[in-house]
Amino acid sequence: MSSTGKSRVTALASAAVLATLAATVPATGVARADSGGSAAPLRVATADGPVQGKAAGAVRTFQGIPYAAPPTGEHRWQEPQPVRPWATTLDARTPRSACAQPDSPPVSIPGGGSEDCLHLNVTTPAARTAGRLPVVVWIHGGSFTYGDGASYGAAKLAAARQGAVVVTVNYRLGAFGFLSAPGLRAPANLGLLDQQAALKWVKRNAAAFGGDPRNVTLMGQSGGGYSVCAQLVSPGARGLFHKAIVQSAGCVGPDGSFTRTQAEAKGRAVAEAAGCGDPRTVDSCLRRTSTDDLVRASGAAPGPDAASEHDGYRPVVDGEILPEAPARAIVAGRFARVPVLHGSTHDEMSGLAGLDEAMTGRPLTAEGYAAEVTERFGEKAPAVLTEYPASAHPSPGAALSAVLTDSEWSTSALDTQRALARHTSVHAYDFAEARSPYFRNVPQPRSFSLGTGHMIDLAYLFENDIYEPLDARQAALSDKVTDYWSRFAATGRPDGPGLPAWKPFTPRTPHVQWLASDRIGATDFAADHHYAFWKALSSSRG
Numbered sequence: 316m317s318s319t320g321k322s323r324v325t326a327l328a329s330a331a332v333l334a335t336l337a338a339t340v341p342a343t344g345v346a347r348a349d350s351g352g353s354a355a356p357l358r359v360a361t362a363d364g365p366v367q368g369k370a371a372g373a374v375r376t377f378q379g380i381p382y383a384a385p386p387t388g389e390h391r392w393q394e395p396q397p398v399r400p401w402a403t404t405l406d407a408r409t410p411r412s413a414c415a416q417p418d419s420p421p422v423s424i425p426g427g428g429s430e431d432c433l434h435l436n437v438t439t440p441a442a443r444t445a446g447r448l449p450v451v452v453w454i455h456g457g458s459f460t461y462g463d464g465a466s467y468g469a470a471k472l473a474a475a476r477q478g479a480v481v482v483t484v485n486y487r488l489g490a491f492g493f494l495s496a497p498g499l500r501a502p503a504n505l506g507l508l509d510q511q512a513a514l515k516w517v518k519r520n521a522a523a524f525g526g527d528p529r530n531v532t533l534m535g536q537s538g539g540g541y542s543v544c545a546q547l548v549s550p551g552a553r554g555l556f557h558k559a560i561v562q563s564a565g566c567v568g569p570d571g572s573f574t575r576t577q578a579e580a581k582g583r584a585v586a587e588a589a590g591c592g593d594p595r596t597v598d599s600c601l602r603r604t605s606t607d608d609l610v611r612a613s614g615a616a617p618g619p620d621a622a623s624e625h626d627g628y629r630p631v632v633d634g635e636i637l638p639e640a641p642a643r644a645i646v647a648g649r650f651a652r653v654p655v656l657h658g659s660t661h662d663e664m665s666g667l668a669g670l671d672e673a674m675t676g677r678p679l680t681a682e683g684y685a686a687e688v689t690e691r692f693g694e695k696a697p698a699v700l701t702e703y704p705a706s707a708h709p710s711p712g713a714a715l716s717a718v719l720t721d722s723e724w725s726t727s728a729l730d731t732q733r734a735l736a737r738h739t740s741v742h743a744y745d746f747a748e749a750r751s752p753y754f755r756n757v758p759q760p761r762s763f764s765l766g767t768g769h770m771i772d773l774a775y776l777f778e779n780d781i782y783e784p785l786d787a788r789q790a791a792l793s794d795k796v797t798d799y800w801s802r803f804a805a806t807g808r809p810d811g812p813g814l815p816a817w818k819p820f821t822p823r824t825p826h827v828q829w830l831a832s833d834r835i836g837a838t839d840f841a842a843d844h845h846y847a848f849w850k851a852l853s854s855s856r857g
Contacts, residue, residue, distance in 0.1 A: 329343040349611045355443050355525060362519045364401035369408045370441050373474040377437040377524070378465060380410030382516035383432040383509065386487060392494070392501035392604060395433060395512040407804035410436060410465030415606050417460070417614050422676055424463055430491060430606055435513055438469035438481045439524050447527035449804040452556065453483040454510060456537030456563075456770070459628040460489045460613075468778030471793065476813075477801035480526035484513045485544075490613045493628040495575065498597035503578060503631035507545055532558040532804040536773060537555030540564025541571025544641040545630045547650040558807055560800065563769055565665060565727030567734045570642040571629055578631040584616035585609075585627075645731070654807035655735050655801070658744035658827075659728040662766035664719035669712050669760035678762040683713035688718060695852055702848050713763035724769075725844035726853075732820050732827075742809050743820040744828045746772045746802045746842055748792060752783035776800065788832040796830060 355375055357368045368377035383395035390396060393758035411434045418427030439448070451472060455462040464483030473481045486492060492506030502508060513532070521528040533556040535543040543559050544566035546552040564571060573581075586592055589612035591600035601609070613627060632640050644650050672678050679687070684705050689696040698719060708714040732743045751767040752774050753759055765771075774782040775793040785793055799809040799817065809828075810817040815835040818826040841847065 318514075330800065345390075346546065353443050356437065356443055358404060359523050361523055363398050365404040366407040367404050368437075372470065373441055374438050374470045375441045377407040378409055379434045380405070380407055380437065381432040381433060382435050382484075382511045384692050386433060386491070386505075389429045390504065391430065391491070392499065394502060394505065395509050410434070413463035413465070414485050415491055415610055416457075416462075416488050417610055424461070424466070427610065428463070428605075430487075432463075432485045432487070433509060433512070434464075434485050436465050436469075436483045437524050438473040438483075439526070440474055440478050444478060444525055447522065447530070448480050448525050450480045450482065450517060450521050450526040450528070450531045450598070451801075451803070451804050452514060452531060452533050453481060453561075454484070454486070454533065454535035454539035454542045454687060456535065456539040457488070459493055459506060459538050459630075462488070465636045466779060467773070471776060471797045472779055472801055475794075475797040475801040477798065477805045477811075479801045479804055480521060480524050482517055485810060486510050486512060486513070489628055490585055490609050493578070493631065493634075493706070494582050494585060495573075495578035495631050496586045496596040496597060496601070497579055499582065499586075499601060500598050502636060503575070503633040504545075504636040507542065507630055507636055508551070510546060511549070511551050511555060514552065514676060518555060521771060529557070530805070531556045534560035534562075534800075534804075535564070536562035537564055537770065538571070541566075541630065541641075544570055544645070545572065545637055547653075547655075548639065548641045548644040549637055551636060553651055556651075556653065557655075558654045558804060559651075560803065561658075561731075562772060563659050563724070564646050565662050565731045566657075566723070567731040568727035569723075570640055572637065572640050572642075573629040573631050574640075575631060578629070581616060585612050587613035588615040594847075645738075646734045650738070652739040654740040654742075654803070656742045656744070656803045656809060657728070657732055658746060659724050660767045660769060660772050661745050661747035662716055662720055663724040664767045665713075665716040665763075665765040665768040667769075668716035668719055669763065669765060672712055672760035672762060673758040676761075678710060678760065679712040679715060681705045681711050684715055687715055691719075695855070698848075698852060702845060708763070710762035712760055716765075721844040721846075722849050725840070726846055726849045729825075729844070729846055733822065733825065736820050736822055736825070740807060741820040742803065742817060742828070743826065743840070744830050745838055745843070746775075746796075747829050747831045747838070748789065749831065749833075750786055751775075752789060754781055755783055769850060792830070792832040795835065 335665050359366055366377050368375050381398045383397050410433050413424040413428035414432035415428045462701050464485050466481050469481035473479050486506045486509035495503040518528045533543050540561045541564045543561050586597050589604050591597050632635050688699050692699050703714050703718050705711040705714045735741045746767050748767045751771045775796045802811045803809040817828045827838050827840035
């Protein structure tokens, strides 16, 4: 594995830690407004049975609604099955269990979740609306190993100027959703199939909550963003969504998928760690293994490149559910050609670059910066150090953040936007607030500002107490961003009345929208993130 590849693995592992750290604190709705008009009902009849929700401020919420039967017992590692209908009103005022995951605070949902977890949550405006609202289906991140849907409070999006029905989804994680072990008789991408089952639920039930089943936007960040990339390519998802929002995930370049060989290398290691190493009996043995033991075995088994124990699960190119790698399919135009909103944060890797300083209080030195770059880029390090001299940045740590962000995230983001724009409508962004809220009680480096790093953009879109509160400038930016996102969900274009213009990204005019409290408008993304340098470096020998 290359040094840059290892860097990206480490980054994804760090992102998973931060993402699931945010999921450890219950979400709280903060948006409040005069709803006007009459209140929407808190008891809704779904296709499977009635549910009882609750109102809070400008929104009503329905939590823990099952969209598929529990994948437990003999249904472990089976495709999602229809839920058993109910006649008595289901109490949907509180969330249900997250999917099974390592119970290692602060990088997991407290309690570790369970296998009975195929639930979703619905947030809508509290007031009745004249017409059908756009529907946004949120796929959470967490390296396909951690997280849940209920941790993302959706009051901001649902109550934005446009209004939306927002559905946040649980899907099977880790060994339960993405295990591909030789001898295990199970689909390789059960987590993706769960997401598709949730989309089918939305198609059947959106209207009951005031949503338009013909106007569904699939939205995800990081691991959830890679899921959206996969669903753009998966035949089983065709027609289930009509727009896509991909945040901090490149569908081209490192596309978040594994080959069958890579996935089976991890699966073999998990089976052996669980005491099920004999391929002749691996299926029956793994099915007898307890939930906790499977989670422990997953953590004990290294990823396919042995670079990080967190690099263990990804969607698998299996020729069926995911017929080919998203990067290859999207470049060739073999994907659902729906409008796409795609972008990244300006400082994706700032948290990782500043982690050592934040934990020890010792800033990275110029010598340490050169050593880090040399370790990651080998023979190409002198060129990187010339392009990114420490003296051109506030500190060596800031220089490292820029190097890692541009090489491993920004380049892939622009490659993705260019590939998509050859076949469909694209709007691109760079979320670039110079000082964003960070995670509560998590130390930060002092030698440079973290800007807007990986996952920090979610503080502007969702409610979760893990983030520091937004100040007045950030709150104003949050209002604009949620308006942009909800407008895109409604129309396929993010701009509209009262919002700064946002031109589409096209092959001839690659417009990227700079999103910050002091300026919203066009930015030269390629120049800002040294795109030409990284493309030339990747094509050179050495």
